[in-house]
Amino acid sequence: MRVLVYGMDGATWRVIRPMMEKGKMRNLRSLMERGSYGVLHSLEPMISPMLWTTISSGKVPEKHGVKDFVIPSDAVKTRRIWDILEKYGKTVGIFGHMVTWPPRPIRHFMIPDVFARGPETYPPEYQFIREMAVAEAAGARSLAKYLGYVWQGVRHGFRLSSLWAAARYMAEEKLRHYGYLDTYYRKRLLKLRFQADLFVHLVRRFQPDYLFFYSNVTDACAHLYWKFHEPERFPEVTEEEVRKYGGVLEEVYEASDRALGRILKTLGPEDQVLVISDHGFQPVPQMEDTKTYVVRSEALLKALGVADRVRYVVISDRTYIRSLGNDTAFEDQLMERIRRIQIHGVPLFVTKRDKVGYVLVTVNNREASPHIDLSESVEIEGKPVPLGKLLSESDTRISGEHHPEGIIVVAGPGFKKGVEIEGASVLDITPTVLALFGIPIGRDMDGKPLTQVLADSVAEAISYVDTHDEDYTYSSEEGEYTDELKEHLRGLGYL
Ligand SMILES: [Zn+2]
Structure with missing residues (x-):
């Protein structure tokens, strides 16, 4: 049995439900049909690195200590789910989780997120995916450099269709004089393709017991394109803009659903799936107009x-x-x-x-x-x-902002079918995953296993320990860089 947690940052039913009525989001829909779903309640303040650390530790921010994007992974004050699973002999594959840089050697893989301070991955041979992202973020438009990374990608699972999409995008970008709103989501959709390609490759290669995949495309694009998605709330949006960008947010959700579908194909009927978001989304009441x-x-x-x-x-x-x-x-x-x-x-x-x-x-x-x-x-x-x-x-004139109600969809033999999940919190994910694996839940965790939706055999076998942190050490407060970490960074060539 394996467990997949698929993280869609900022995903909301407000976008998903109308799409499903139009026959979209088929992969998520089929999970809902064979499983259960509901609202996943977030915590204030709704800052993603803090929330994902809560999701992966079952603890409130006061206990895990993560309040910012650029905290090094070993400053997290508690063991996270993959650390606990490893202790119990399980293997893990973590892709794009926040606050995982620098990555430590792990069975089997750890690919840090967009806010990583350097390109390191574990195993190191996958570093090209992060270098590619870093080069792109820096605006390095050297085609040769980019293709170099892509070529490495080909050897590690990038599909021809993704390469074709990238080539087409690069040609179009020049021809059509794309502006900021044209490139912003297209680049992110390409990245999502490559990320899903690589993740599928990694999962097939290593077959970890616990799989985590994360993309922030649903969050980033909701901030920017919400006004075109619900133009009736934003009088300044023109008809032409609606024609050009009105479908962007749905396109992004649909792409995220396709990536989910591809990842689901690597799993079998005995495996468990949780699709979650750290918070939901809503239109901002008033837009600020500063460039x-x-x-x-x-x-x-x-x-x-x-x-x-x-x-x-x-x-x-x-x-x-x-x-x-x-x-x-x-x-x-x-x-x-x-x-x-x-x-x-x-x-x-x-x-x-x-x-x-x-x-x-x-x-x-x-x-x-x-x-x-x-x-x-x-x-x-x-x-x-x-x-x-x-x-x-x-264009930081954002028109969408975080909302406390995110999504949760669960499916697999460890879950009940057709339950309307109520009162679930981001704190409950780690206790629930531990229950699925039959591993004791820490009494020092603030969340509880979602027994309302766990199969009876799983719920009956739930056990507890006082803590999973008895022999855990972390570097000092607030992401201060300790000598040990500095040494580590020096070793990687950063200091
Ligand atoms: Zn956001």
């Missing part, structure tokens, strides 16, 4: 003439830079040079050092944005650099 910008890191570093002296990672709107050889004096100087770039007398960027020693660069959106016109140039050390090259517009 923000993100830096194209590669262009900035080239304009400063230091592109070959540093390495960097991009995490959402932040660029983290380190010099090769960790030359602190050079980095200080670089920060100063970046700070001197001004637009109408206002610094264009904000720079600081983060806890680990990276130089952190963001666009000074609060003060500089009103002065930015992408058709103008800015002077960098005496030379004009077109702003359109240096920055890209980030």
